[in-house]
Amino acid sequence: MNERITQLLAQMAALEDELRSAVHDQESRMFFRIDGKRVEFERSVREAHLKLKKNVFRWLVTNRPQNLITGPVIYGMAVPLMLVDLCVTLYQWLCFPIYGIGRVKRGDYMVYDRQHLGYLNAFERFHCTYCEYANGLMAYMTEIVARTEQYFCPIKHARKILGTHARYNRFLDYGDAADYEARLEAFRVALGKDR
Numbered sequence: 001m002n003e004r005i006t007q008l009l010a011q012m013a014a015l016e017d018e019l020r021s022a023v024h025d026q027e028s029r030m031f032f033r034i035d036g037k038r039v040e041f042e043r044s045v046r047e048a049h050l051k052l053k054k055n056v057f058r059w060l061v062t063n064r065p066q067n068l069i070t071g072p073v074i075y076g077m078a079v080p081l082m083l084v085d086l087c088v089t090l091y092q093w094l095c096f097p098i099y100g101i102g103r104v105k106r107g108d109y110m111v112y113d114r115q116h117l118g119y120l121n122a123f124e125r126f127h128c129t130y131c132e133y134a135n136g137l138m139a140y141m142t143e144i145v146a147r148t149e150q151y152f153c154p155i156k157h158a159r160k161i162l163g164t165h166a167r168y169n170r171f172l173d174y175g176d177a178a179d180y181e182a183r184l185e186a187f188r189v190a191l192g193k194d195r
Contacts, residue, residue, distance in 0.1 A: 009169055039116040049118030056121050075130065085137050092144050101147050102194035109140035147191055154187045 031042040041049070054062075089106070096103050114120065114128035146165040154171040172183060 005169075037113070039113050041116075041118070053119045054121055056123060077134070078130070081134055081137055084141070088141050088144055096147070099151055099191070100188065101151055101191040104140060104143045104147065106140060109143070110136040147194065150187050151191055154184065 031045045032039050034040075092101075092103055095101075110133065112129060112132050114132060115125050117125075117128075120128065142165050146167045149165075150167050150171070154167075156168065156171045156174050158174045172180070
């Protein structure tokens with residue numbers, strides 16, 4: 001990887017850290033604090049949230065019909081998602097120790113905090129929990145597969161692709177065969193430090 005790309009990646013990492021900090025500062029102004037896994041709002045905010053909460057009957061009557069009609073299709077995906085979750089988790093628990101790859105921590109990706117929002121009714125909370133699970137699962141799986149790719153084949157594609165994982169930009173350039181085996185081993189050793 002050339003020096004310019006290394007510098008740009010370092011700048012991107014610094015900007016991502018700065019963005020996370022700015023978002024955190026903005027969230028801090030929303031009058032809540034995190035106590036372990038629990039989010040606690042100030043009393044005035046909790047009261048305001050409860051005033052905005054739509055009761056279940058009103059929500060059902062005013063909800064878009066297409067949302068209610070497609071609900072079974074959306075929630076029918078729960079079984080395949082849980083099956084994939086089980087398979088990917090077993091895969092990393094069985095194979096990563098053999099390869100010397102640090103395991104991906106599920107709790108870093110599975111975050112369930114929207115149930116603390118007082119303005120959501122029971123159906124909305126259920127929807128949020130489902131989306132938190134599905135999106136968290138996709139991020140969790142992406143990291144597991146990214147670590148696997150880094151171990152076996154850390155080479156970029158010839159064509160530009162959308163939606164690459166965080167490790168991809170540091171992979172070897174397509175067609176760059178110089179010292180491939182040594183550099184592949186360096187990628188593998190680095191994975192052992194991701195614990």
